[in-house]
Amino acid sequence: MRSLRDFCLRHHISALWDVAMAPYTTFRIGGNVSALLLPCNEEELTQALRFLSQNGYRFRVIGNASNLLFDDSGYRGVLISTRHMRSLSWDADGVRASAGAPLNDVIRRAAEKNLGGFGKLYGIPATVGGAIFMNAGAFGLSVSDFVSFVNVWDTKEEKMRILSAEECLFSYRSSIFSVKREWIILSASLRLERVPCREGMVILRETLQKRQEKQPLFYPSAGSVFRRPEGYYVGELVEKAGLLGKKEGGACVSSKHGGFIVNLGGASSSDVLTLIALIKQEIKNRFSVDLELEIEYMM
Ligand SMILES: Cc1cc2nc3c(=O)[nH]c(=O)nc-3n(C[C@H](O)[C@H](O)[C@H](O)COP(=O)(O)OP(=O)(O)OC[C@H]3O[C@@H](n4cnc5c(N)ncnc54)[C@H](O)[C@@H]3O)c2cc1C
Known part of the structure; x- marks a missing residue:
């Protein structure tokens, strides 16, 4: 692990060593991992992925760990959490969101900007990357209904790829990323509809209420x-x-x-x-x- 520590110090990438995973999961279950890297942006994530692949580390990228059950003995390898990669850039038709942006923040901020269509996904505790990986969905909608492009780092070929929604091969709670584990989601562009803020906010409130009733x-x-x-x-x-x-x-x-x-x-x-x-x-x-x-x- 020493060289990983040096790498993180040299590149100013935040990391936690020998840390219990339970507090980082929505299940609050899981033993220790030797290293949990917390890159702040897509460049840091790419650097870390390059280092880990080139040096033969066993690693996984996770988002909000809201779909994961970690073993009590922890994880044998390095984990990279995208939870600090939250940047969003908006245009008239949608948003480009970094992989670690909480889906709920994207939905709420979109509503404030008179953008929406995906309000029924409100309440899913996912990051954008985790939501795309799982093709998260609720009440008849899925994330795939709103994806236009996904920017990916290919850890095998060490290059960027831009995947269209079709190329993501979305289906029920599944995407190409569960097959192509070496493709790591850096960010995604979501195409949204014009929805007046007041109308959008009503949908978010109703959706949360339904979730509270059922879950x-x-x-x-x-x-x-x-x-x-x-x-x-x-x-x-x-x-x-x-x-x-x-x-x-x-x-x-x-x-x-x-x-x-x-x-x-x-x-x-x-x-x-x-x-x-x-x-x-x-x-x-x-x-x-x-x-x-x-x-x-x-x-
Ligand atoms: C209370 C509750 C309610 C929920 N309701 C719903 C629901 O209504 N609908 C629904 O679909 N799900 C629901 N979920 C499950 C969960 O929120 C989703 O599966 C979500 O998409 C997981 O996102 P995450 O960011 O937490 O990903 P994680 O759980 O961290 O990871 C899930 C998978 O994605 C991979 N991954 C994460 N980020 C990346 C990345 N950047 N690049 C490549 N791979 C990545 C991980 O390696 C892992 O294999 C719920 C969970 C909870 C706790």
Whole structure:
């Protein structure tokens, strides 16, 4: 790790060493990582990616870690969080947002500028990069509906790429970036509609209200644990299987939304994994449905 420390010092890139991941995740779960790099802009991120690839480090880029379950033993490698890369530049039709910009900030600030169309995504605790990677969505809309270009750093070929929305191969909670792991999202241009501020703000308020009614937002979680299986709602299946409120250690199947596992306090990754295994087994036995994870397990 010594040379990574030297690199960060030389390039003034903020880093935390041997740090617990739990506070950096929405689940509040996860052990230590040897290095968490926090670049402030796209140039610092690119420099760090170049250094890590050239020196053979195992690494991952994360956003707000709102879709991740880190193991209690932490992550074996270097993590780069984009959370300090928040720059936004606006024009009449939309915005160019750095990968770490919180999607909620983009949506709220767009509404203030009479821009919108994506207000129903308000409340998803994603960065722009994480939202594009996952093709995050809600209430019938997905991030892919608004992407015009994504700027990417190709860590294998060490060059920039500009991908059109078509080239991102978006589908339900998926994009080319889950296949091309070596392509790191630096920023994206989002194309927005003209929406009067007052109208836009009403949509944001209504959307937040719906989320508060449906989701267990009081407790830490990583959102929906499973992908929606064709023709079913996970929450309904879990409820019919009598698993609402089922506890394991500090983890619990939310009684408000059966698709969520929440951390009641002090949950470990193995508590969550135990509940996941139980839910999968029960749903398979009772309904012959194979549930697939939407959250990603990191170790
Ligand atoms: C309370 C709650 C509600 C939620 N509601 C929704 C919802 O309504 N709809 C929905 O779709 N999701 C929802 N989620 C899940 C989550 O917010 C989304 O999956 C989101 O897109 C993840 O973004 P992130 O920035 O946190 O990414 P992370 O969780 O940090 O990372 C997710 C993946 O993206 C990769 N990644 C992140 N940034 C980059 C980058 N710059 N370049 C390349 N790869 C990158 C990571 O390596 C990882 O594989 C919810 C989560 C919570 C906690």
